[in-house]
Amino acid sequence: MKFTSMDELDVTPGLLTVWRAVPRGAPVGVGGAGWVADGRAASYVQEAHIAGALAGGRGAERAPAWLASAFEMPGADAGVLEGALLAWIDRHESLRSRLVPADEVDGSDEAEESDDGGLRRVTLPAGGVSLRRGVEGDFESGKLLASRIEDVFDAETDPLAWPSFVFATVEHAGGLTLYLGFDHSNVDGYSILLIAHEIRELYAAVSSGTPSALTEVGSYLDFADTEREYAALVHDEHDAVVRWREFLGSGGGRLPEFPGTVGSALSGRGALSGPAPSDRPADAVGEQIGGCDWLLDASTAGAFQSACRDHGGNFLTGVLACLALASRDLDVGTDRGRDPRGQGEFRALTPFHTRSDARWAYSVGWYVGLAPLRFAVRGDDAFADLLPAASAALDGAGEMAAIPFPRVSELLGTPLRPRFVVSYMDMRRTPGARQWGAWKAAALRSRCVDPDEVYLWINRTYEGVYLSFRHPATEHARLAVSRLVAGTGRLMNRVAGGGPPGEPADVKDVLLRDLVPARQQEPAPC
Template identity: 40%
Template sequence: MEFTELADYEISAGTLTEWLPCAAEEAWRADPRPASYIHEAHLRRSAGGRGGSGRESWLGTAFEVSGPMDTETFRRALQRWIDRHEPLRSHATLAAVDEAVGGVVRRTAPPGKVSVRFITHGRAEPATIREHLHGLFDDYTTPHLWPAYVFATLEPDPGDETSNSASSFTVFFGADHSIIDGYSIVLVSSEITALYEEERTGRTAELFPVGSYIDFGASERAGSTQLDDDHEAVRIWRRTLAECGGDAPAFPLPIGHRPARVTPQQRLSERWFDDAEATLFAERCRDAGAGFFAGALACLGQAAADLAGAERFRTVAPSHTRTGPMWAGALGWFVGLRPIDIDLSGDPDFVTLATRAARELHDTRSSARVPFDRVGELLGVPIRPRFVVSYMDVRFVPMAAQWPEWNARALRSRSYTHDVYVWLNRTPQGVNVSVRYPDNTVAAANVPRFLERTCELMHRVVDSGPWAAAAE
């Protein structure tokens, strides 16, 4: 599934309907479970910003469902999905006391207490619909209000050729990052489609049970209370900050100055490999004793050496924290962060670099298992990632083979930060790469150039085999 922005998703003219979760005041119950570290930190970072809007922190998805829209059936499917995932029925807010140390207050509604109402708008053209969806997601996906998520559907004009099916409708979903992560997003289309089909036909959805991210966050917090500044994860981050001048690793090439005026970042999304090429690249990596991500990091590192003369490649890599089967299909922010530092010295060949990258991923795994914001507490400094490289293999997500047929995409909000994020996603169709970077001429020249060189190196591994010396 390609990760992109809503602006890049093809939208047809048609009729838009908003689907809005709601619950009576008496449905809510006080819930003593704390927020996860990353959720609470997100609440604090976003407090007071632009009226608490979610403009910089929502994730979402869009996908088509075949057949005409059955309004009541779809409403029941959404309510069942909300019942399935407790974070959609729970809300945490900063405590009213001293917000520097105050923690959060949580309220949760039991299953069956959240209903969904809908508002249908008149027919509109694609530009109007896209603008409306942007506003809808920005308004609803703030972590400081419930619901921090929203649904919409688009029924295209009869005979519209931009839809994959002559009779279909498109589902849009957006949620604040506090209740969903990149892996959660790729689960949404299959689950909602399965529940809709069960409601429509009686065919069992066969969704396996899932745990609650709220329980995960409470357990994570309890398990982190005994950490101290001598923990391995803290030592790894302390060393990284010291070697990077007090900050997280930066992009290896200049990306220009932070603008005085807040400007949305630029973006690009490309298909680098088809499935056969991705399989061959994985085999080359395996022959080198490394995994796919380690091989990709080797090529990223070599690109940094080629273009910037770098002797080390540094970045931050997200890693999932779904440690048990109950979390495999759960919605939540199951993400840890690890600093990556790969030695580029000695004119290494691909096998050497891939081996070094694999060793680094192994040696830093403990730092991804500890809540990132807890590490920051122990170090006494806020750690803000500046250059992130994310890798996800989503080939085995339920119904992943149907994503092209469903025109399914993972969506992310616009970003206004001064950093570079790279997402490499391996799907049944191959490898997609999505990137966002500052909107200035320096970044616009250097980031695509760096990615182009990385892509060339990865294809060189596939086409000619691992390079024997530093790539020219």
């Protein structure tokens, strides 16, 4: 399944209809009907996300923060689809719940006593949601249609409103494509991967009049409440918090940044060798762009995994070793990331899921924590040398990620902003993964505005391994990230059998090639 932005998706033109959730029985424009006070607390990530939105004020323009799923449906019966979508909303309680400031809840005087930022939860019961459809029109251009769907997602995934999600269908000669967009407070990346299988299963069940084969799932609301209780017991001398403090201190009080230069030519943060390229205009500061490159095909991915195991590692530690080696040469000509002895470090944050109980395995929600990664990379290190270091860096990382990142920030007494994040997911374990190609399934992310964030998502599918990325829209960032991706891919292929696993790749030969835009490099299905 491709994980990318809407403007890179091949959208089939057709008739666009937008589907909006409303409380059942509520008149148009009225949102108060049916809501029931719910004592379960917000999760820490939800609280931080909503607090950030509230800080800008209601009605203020804010950058979108949505995730979405798109896939072909097995039929175009609107009544059956409505039944499937409503059954899916009933299945995942978090979609029927919202968090509001306590002073906006009638009769509430408990804001000062709240441990979740003064937020109060209200929830609709199962069966308490209806869907209303609005035809947007027939689009002859896939690009214009993609832009319109993105506009709808931007406008109607407001974290301060309910619903903070919206659905859309496109009817075309080949059938029907379903698009579902959600503010991040509702979902994580894995939740997005689950959607196609579940809704297609529910569609089949409604169509046939038989129960679906889906197993029951737990509620993210229960998880959030339990997480809150656990996180309240964590203190500033907890082992994980001590490790976070040491990690922060080793970086001069800052979280890791991308190992290459990503800012403008005038930023003073180092430069690539050769003349400085022209940069984006000043009024574009903060805009981000992204792409997606294949690293390995399926058979080479299997060979890479075997080579990692032969050298005492696993697939993830092998990926990190290759990333570290490719990163090592990005700052040639600068002193970033190296000490006077030529000793460098690979530093990043990495996400881990927090689905700690089987009941949350297929639940829709934001089940993600962050953990720090840090290990030494010497100038003469080869792949096999770095596997033990990468393994040691991951030791205990899952336990650290179980403490919500906003809670870590709270305990350390300093705001923490991730700037360089490396994610790995084996998507093959997800229900429906073998059918994603046939379903033309895609996972989508909203545009992002940030002057120095770099995110890398390495995903393994049945077709192989690809790396999706986003970074500042500067020429420096485009070159640096493209070089890192190319170097990592070449190293992984060499480890898999294209060369001796211990042989350091001549990364600079790869990095200085003429680079074409990532979207032109993508073979199907990425």
